[in-house]
Amino acid sequence: MTDIIQPQASVQTHPSRESGTNTPPPLLKVMDLTVGFDEDNILENLQLEVQTGEILGIVGASGTGKSVLLRSILGLIPKRSGRFVIFGHDMEQLSARDRLKVERRLGVLFQHGALFSSLTVLENIQVPMREYLSLPKRLMNELALSKIELVGLHPDAAHKYPSELSGGMIKRAALARALALDPHLVFLDEPTSGLDPISAEEFDDLISTLRDTLGLTVFMVTHDLDSLSQACDRIAVLADRRVLATGSMHELQGNSHPWIKRYFTGKRAVRQWDKS
Missing domain, CATH: 3.40.50.300 (P-loop containing nucleotide triphosphate hydrolases)
Incomplete structure (x- = not known):
């Protein structure tokens, strides 16, 4: 069976801002x-x-x-x-x-980040990967590092624990975890x-x-x-x-x-x- 959801193309227009034609069904x-x-x-x-x-x-x-x-x-x-x-x-x-x-x-960023305090940023981002995927550790490390870069964190943040992060860094780390599986919503x-x-x-x-x-x-x-x-x-x-x-x-x-x-x-x- 093929996946019931296909990857989306990058969105260039936003229906709510451009009222009128060709509005797709609600997501x-x-x-x-x-x-x-x-x-x-x-x-x-x-x-x-x-x-x-x-x-x-x-x-x-x-x-x-x-x-x-x-x-x-x-x-x-x-x-x-x-x-x-x-x-x-x-x-x-x-x-x-x-x-x-x-x-x-689906990706989720909970209020206050909800990072696991006993895990590093890298390990927090890998939690959804471990739950849903079966990937070698090296690949998970590479993917997690790419998400860290995507949300604007310095690579050094990968091995920090939540207690070592500022509020803004916690939010970005939590967002990186929300994006771990390349969600659509x-x-x-x-x-x-x-x-x-x-x-x-x-x-x-x-x-x-x-x-x-x-x-x-x-x-x-x-x-x-x-x-x-x-x-x-x-x-x-x-x-x-x-x-x-x-x-x-x-x-x-x-x-x-x-x-x-x-x-x-x-x-x-x-x-x-x-x-x-």
């Missing part, structure tokens, strides 16, 4: 998703589409379920109902073997959280560059207005247990919902328009 569709704990639903009948080649920002107030949505798509949190269609395949209908093929095309959970403004801006630029050069599609949970403005093609706002609105920052600025209006037209947001 990810979330349909009627309900997720809850005990008697409470965090998400309820949620609908969302992620287009091929875009950087989609997921934003919402604390506790609205942004990370719950991400982890539910990844199968880390059970859903009460709903469907996920990834690369055109309904995940509920796939065999275990074919689900594995899909999962190998990458999930980022608060990737610039805890970074100083310069490091955060550099990381946003890195994400945009990697999207353009590798043909990635990016699902990014963030509360960072700079990231939303500089890196994201489109933004989805979570509120009232669902996706309340989607659009560009300028489109959402005109939304009349109280929370959206306050978030995108408040003093901090106004500074974004002044800089743009």
Whole structure:
């Protein structure tokens, strides 16, 4: 059996920025998703589409379920109902073997990096390779070093432990691990959280560059207005247990919902328009 997902070509245009013709099917569709704990639903009948080649920002107030949505798509949190269609395949209908093929095309950067403290950067990046592939050690070393270079880390970082890294280096090392299997779809959970403004801006630029050069599609949970403005093609706002609105920052600025209006037209947001 051949792989059910074929490698993507590098993406040159972004559907959300160039409205109109030849928009491909969504790379990810979330349909009627309900997720809850005990008697409470965090998400309820949620609908969302992620287009091929875009950087989609997921934003919402604390506790609205942004990370719950991400982890539910990844199968880390059970859903009460709903469907996920990834690369055109309904995940509920796939065999275990074919689900594995899909999962190998996903990369994840968890909040705070989530690197294994007892492993070096090189060994952390090799974790997905060891889990999904059977490769000789020398080849894994070469591949891991190439990912380290790809995310802008110095080769010397390969043999450092997470405790020896700065916050920005941890994020880049975690991104290198997320890219270990050359994914098509990458999930980022608060990737610039805890970074100083310069490091955060550099990381946003890195994400945009990697999207353009590798043909990635990016699902990014963030509360960072700079990231939303500089890196994201489109933004989805979570509120009232669902996706309340989607659009560009300028489109959402005109939304009349109280929370959206306050978030995108408040003093901090106004500074974004002044800089743009």
